[in-house]
Amino acid sequence: MTRLALFGTRRSLRILERNALVYRSQWLMLVSGFFEPLFYLLSIGIGLNHLVGDLHVHGRVVSYATFVAPGMLATSAMNGAMIDTVFNTFFKLKISHTYDALLSTPLEVTDVALGEVWWALARATVYGASFIACMALLGDAGSWWVVLCWPGAILTSLAFSCIGLAACTYVRSWQDFDLVTLVQLPLFLFSATFFPISLYPRWLGAIVSFSPLYQSASLLRGFSLGQFDWMMVIRAGYLVAIALVGLRIASQRFRRILTP
Amino acid sequence: MTAERVVEARHLVKRFGSFEAVKGIDVAIDRGESFGFLGPNGAGKTSTMRMMSAVSQPTEGTITIFGLDPRTDGPDIRRRLGVVAQEDSLELELSVRLNLEMFGRYFDLPRRVVRERVDELLDFAQLTERADDKVDNLSGGMKRRLTIARGLINQPEILILDEPTTGLDPQARHLLWDRLYRLKREGVTLIITTHYMDEAEQLCDRLVVMDRGTIVAEGAPRTLIERYSTREVVELRFSTDDHEEFHSRLSPFAERVEVLPDRVLLYVNEGDETLMEIHAAGITPSSALVRRSSLEDVFLHLTGRTLTD
Incomplete structure (x- = not known):
């Protein structure tokens, strides 16, 4: 294991171990993660389904619930990753000083940042599975390809946990979390998560295409409906690129804060 | 026979922006010594400690620990160090035992080894009866002892303590001192910062007096007193x-x-x-x-x- 490992070493898995141990005593928070997808699917899916009716997606007619479910999955993955990285990591970074003690062990700053990403991914793995199971049970899965939404949700979590990790290093106090919400809410509302991007004027659609949530929702929708095209490779690549840049920024900022 | 050098710092400088916290100090510490940094708050002791812990890098000058360079061998150095920082930063939600066990895992120690050591350390820190209590419920002195026990989980060759007894009542301080004597007898090198002169006199074989980022005197406590007073x-x-x-x-x-x-x-x-x-x-x-x-x-x-x- 060389110190030059740009994104951390195998030791980062210790952070995963640590978080699992600490959150074991906060199991209620973990259980709530299972209910979130159900709430999304029941409220927006079933509720709006009757009002909106069916939609045409690339020549296929699908119910609104089927159309919106992958968008909700993407949103749920984003929220989960952001809560974990922005809020919880901020607390450990600047309030409880958890990392200060950790860095007196062989762990490096990059291991700590990467470890928090592992944790977000572990949670996304569990929540993603439960969300997709709910989709299938409620008849909102567009095809058997929906199983690909699972790695898709994990990829979404990867991108947003890295963004969140970088963002949390800029948070100075609890008030600054309003700024995070200020970014997260329009991202949720304008990323064509619950209607097709074709409804937007061209110029707005072009802006929206930069939204990682839009790319994720489109990717997951393609998976759920079993409609594949080359754009999906670009979408996935975009999310990976965001993750790499975010993690790099996060590691550098962590280093400045923790080992000045 | 000359003793083995475990820490050697030459012209060590630490700057934060335009503020110079450590202004070019030279320090050499031998194995088995208990070495003190005495000085008021803001003298540059903590910055020096953090460089000796292979956590922060010097702005100028060189430091070697066990003959290794912290710039390239940080993890290998820290594997052999125990660090007790000024702040306890324990896992408040976890039990005393789990705090120690988890910390052992950061050193890649096998679980079986960790469990054995945890029992010994609980005894050492006189916390055996509180082993399953949440750390949040411990007194200040108990938390401090747990932090020291935690720093010993990897059986370090050097134990670095930054203001180990600040904020403790006299009884808790004496208990801590007693534990530190024991470690010293076992051959652990101790590096201690303190602004309590009685602590420095009690614990240190040799010390440097720091003021405003520089070393103003160096020697054994008695020698310094004889020389300067x-x-x-x-x-x-x-x-x-x-x-x-x-x-x-x-x-x-x-x-x-x-x-x-x-x-x-x-x-x-x-x-x-x-x-x-x-x-x-x-x-x-x-x-x-x-x-x-x-x-x-x-x-x-x-x-x-x-x-x-």
């Missing part, structure tokens, strides 16, 4: 607002006179004799105390200020 000190208080007025009147009685806001210190060899002479000269302090010189006096002599300023 007299055998005894007479402390006099007068019922006055300004003790300065007694400076010239008292100078003839002592080798050196220091005036503090609330008292005058006379540096002499025979305190009781001096006191009798002062009384004979018709000077009547409202209270008088004769004591032995301490490191506090060394610091006052070297910097013109008290340690708690």
